[in-house]
Amino acid sequence: MTLTPDEDLMLQVRDGAGETLGVLFDRYQTPLFNFYSKLTGDRALSEDLVQEVFLRILKYRQSYRPGTPFRAWIYQIARNARVDHFRKFPRQTALEPEMLPPVVPTDSAQEQQEVELLQRALGQLPEEKREILLLCRFQELKYEEIASLLGCELNTVRTRIHRALQELRKAFHQLAQGTMLRKAEAAGNIPPQGGRHEV
Amino acid sequence: MKCEQISELLPDYLQGSLSPDQRHTVEAHLEQCADCSEEAALWKKLSLLPVDQPGPESRARFEAMLQAYQAGRSNQPEGGSEWRKRASAWNWNVLYWLRSPVGAMALGVGLLAIGVFTGLRLAGPKPPSPDFVAMQSELTSMKQLVVLSMLQQQSASARLEGVTWSTREQQLDPRVLSALLHTLRYDASVDVRLAALDALSRHGRQPQVLKGILDSLQQDQSPLVQVALIDLMLEWRDRDAAHRLQELEQTPNLNPTVRQRVEWAKGKLN
Numbered sequence: 114m115t116l117t118p119d120e121d122l123m124l125q126v127r128d129g130a131g132e133t134l135g136v137l138f139d140r141y142q143t144p145l146f147n148f149y150s151k152l153t154g155d156r157a158l159s160e161d162l163v164q165e166v167f168l169r170i171l172k173y174r175q176s177y178r179p180g181t182p183f184r185a186w187i188y189q190i191a192r193n194a195r196v197d198h199f200r201k202f203p204r205q206t207a208l209e210p211e212m213l214p215p216v217v218p219t220d221s222a223q224e225q226q227e228v229e230l231l232q233r234a235l236g237q238l239p240e241e242k243r244e245i246l247l248l249c250r251f252q253e254l255k256y257e258e259i260a261s262l263l264g265c266e267l268n269t270v271r272t273r274i275h276r277a278l279q280e281l282r283k284a285f286h287q288l289a290q291g292t293m294l295r296k297a298e299a300a301g302n303i304p305p306q307g308g309r310h311e312v
Numbered sequence: 313m314k315c316e317q318i319s320e321l322l323p324d325y326l327q328g329s330l331s332p333d334q335r336h337t338v339e340a341h342l343e344q345c346a347d348c349s350e351e352a353a354l355w356k357k358l359s360l361l362p363v364d365q366p367g368p369e370s371r372a373r374f375e376a377m378l379q380a381y382q383a384g385r386s387n388q389p390e391g392g393s394e395w396r397k398r399a400s401a402w403n404w405n406v407l408y409w410l411r412s413p414v415g416a417m418a419l420g421v422g423l424l425a426i427g428v429f430t431g432l433r434l435a436g437p438k439p440p441s442p443d444f445v446a447m448q449s450e451l452t453s454m455k456q457l458v459v460l461s462m463l464q465q466q467s468a469s470a471r472l473e474g475v476t477w478s479t480r481e482q483q484l485d486p487r488v489l490s491a492l493l494h495t496l497r498y499d500a501s502v503d504v505r506l507a508a509l510d511a512l513s514r515h516g517r518q519p520q521v522l523k524g525i526l527d528s529l530q531q532d533q534s535p536l537v538q539v540a541l542i543d544l545m546l547e548w549r550d551r552d553a554a555h556r557l558q559e560l561e562q563t564p565n566l567n568p569t570v571r572q573r574v575e576w577a578k579g580k581l582n
Contacts, residue, residue, distance in 0.1 A: 132378070159366070175468075228357065228362075232362075250358045255327075282351050
């Protein structure tokens with residue numbers, strides 16, 4: 114069985130079948146929630162913004178034109194909703210590592226540690242760099258779609274992705290070095306057997 | 313090949329959209345260059361980041377919002393099946409639209425705009441002549457005429473389009489602002505009123521807009537519009553906001569969601 118394309122469902126919503134929006138909600142709530150939670154680190158706000166996106170879809174459904182790729186359209190709405198929110202309520206705190214969701218334990222301790230570091234490194238990037246990586250890697254938008262979303266040329270998208278990756282690599286390195294140093298310090302502080310008396 | 317040249321290909325390589333030849337070139341470079349290969353490795357690891365799940369109540373909130381929205385609509389004179397018929401009858405075919413007077417006028421404005429900008433480009437980077445400035449202001453007022461005309465259309469979709477058109481202009485003519493305020497107060501469609509409120513929210517510094525919006529808080533019967541109005545008053549933090557919210561709270565039979573929002577907003581204002 115093939116799934117009804119998002120665009121067809123959205124046309125039904127536009128023509129009055131509001132209940133069909135539930136199918137689109139089921140398809141998009143988790144990706145949108147992750148887009149927001151990885152950008153802001155705030156779960157409650159991310160849930161509110163997802164609801165706001167779907168309310169805006171209802172409000173503006175009549176402006177949806179046949180042939181518009183739905184995914185690009187909904188992310189346009191999602192970006193606007195976020196911008197409007199932070200215009201109304203300016204951010205008081207930056208994204209802190211402890212605000213990030215816990216990493217699910219994997220078989221390999223090293224892999225788990227790397228994912229944790231990567232998550233923290235991503236959190237350290239400026240928001241526009243974090244956003245572009247999230248859009249292409251998590252939301253799986255095509256570069257053409259991102260270009261139209263950000264209102265820039267395709268080549269600019271490529272350059273921005275590359276710069277974001279470069280910065281991510283640097284942040285990741287710094288964090289990894291910091292972790293290694295802390296481990297080495299911790300290892301050095303372990304008192305030898307028999308005890309050692311600090312003076 | 314140098315990193316700079318590879319950097320142009322790397323994003324496409326990562327999405328798997330290179331030709332086999334280009335792919336081999338990138339792979340050969342990655343074997344030699346630690347930095348680039350590390351970037352490619354990080355890209356792959358990004359997919360290992362945990363997928364966060366929204367809370368279980370998220371679906372229920374959506375259902376409640378949808379129901380409230382549909383209930384709000386069905387209270388409208390234009391609601392229900394009549395609205396559906398209108399909506400599905402609305403044809404977005406461009407030729408059809410251009411045959412209508414509004415479409416023809418919009419096309420005229422569009423062509424005039426193309427003419428003005430082509431002329432400007434051909435003329436080179438000279439300071440704008442008084443003629444050009446006059447023409448530009450004429451163009452702006454024509455666009456605003458289109459908005460005025462669209463706001464008076466029978467179809468809710470056309471009025472919604474008119475509101476959307478108004479948001480493309482930074483400065484609005486006082487007549488357009490009055491028309492938008494009129495739409496906010498008297499339009500039968502909740503959607504059009506909500507869109508008019510969005511459009512007006514950009515012009516909150518104008519005293520007539522502020523007053524019109526504060527006045528509609530008492531008048532509008534749709535919980536959706538009332539909640540949007542409360543949010544806007546909170547955003548603007550006008551001196552009068554707390555007093556108006558107090559008045560609204562005393563309204564008998566106030567919708568519980570609206571009452572809750574008023575309480576929340578009052579908390580934020582204090």
